[in-house]
Amino acid sequence: MRMLLIHSDYLEYEVKDKALKNPEPISEEQKKGRLDEVLAVFMSVEKADETNPDEIVEKAVVEIKDVASQVKADRIFVYPFAHLSSELAKPDVALKVLQKIEERLREEGFEVKRAPFGYYKAFRLSCKGHPLAELSRTIVPSG
Numbered sequence: 001m002r003m004l005l006i007h008s009d010y011l012e013y014e015v016k017d018k019a020l021k022n023p024e025p026i027s028e029e030q031k032k033g034r035l036d037e038v039l040a041v042f043m044s045v046e047k048a049d050e051t052n053p054d055e056i057v058e059k060a061v062v063e064i065k066d067v068a069s070q071v072k073a074d075r076i077f078v079y080p081f082a083h084l085s086s087e088l089a090k091p092d093v094a095l096k097v098l099q100k101i102e103e104r105l106r107e108e109g110f111e112v113k114r115a116p117f118g119y120y121k122a123f124r125l126s127c128k129g130h131p132l133a134e135l136s137r138t139i140v141p142s143g
């Protein structure tokens with residue numbers, strides 16, 4: 001898995017068209033979303049992650065918690081992003097991994113939003129620009 005973490009004043013998105021034949025079903029209210037004072041985490045789930053998705057979820061949560069505590073962010077925006085890797089996992093595996101990361105971060109006490117999976121989206125992001133505001137992490141299964 002590849003992650004790009006941007007500590008932001010806000011991230012907002014608006015769903016445009018379908019990018020997959022069967023994108024995740026979403027409600028009217030999920031067509032737009034915004035969080036202020038947020039750690040935006042753009043994630044590409046990779047082919048190699050398919051061997052042990054549960055391990056990838058746990059490792060991703062550890063990394064995100066670590067960065068969130070360093071930048072003192074208590075809101076996380078989980079953002080599916082297919083452009084950080086050329087070895088993407090299948091959509092059904094990727095969606096499950098992202099849904100579990102969202103769930104686990106909520107269990108850890110964060111306020112969490114996840115942008116809809118499988119759609120082209122317009123988004124605006126305001127990076128804070130401090131030294132830790134832009135970070136990337138790569139996570140691989142240990143097996």
Ligand SMILES: Nc1ncnc2c1ncn2[C@@H]1O[C@H](COS(=O)(=O)NC(=O)[C@@H](N)CO)[C@@H](O)[C@H]1O
Nearest residue numbers: 019044045080081082088089091094117118119
């Ligand atoms: N492995 C993945 N990791 C993260 N997001 C993904 C992944 N696969 C699909 N998506 C989601 O599905 C959308 C479309 O995926 S895509 O790979 O860019 N495009 C497609 O698969 C089709 N347009 C055929 O190319 C992405 O914008 C993202 O929302």
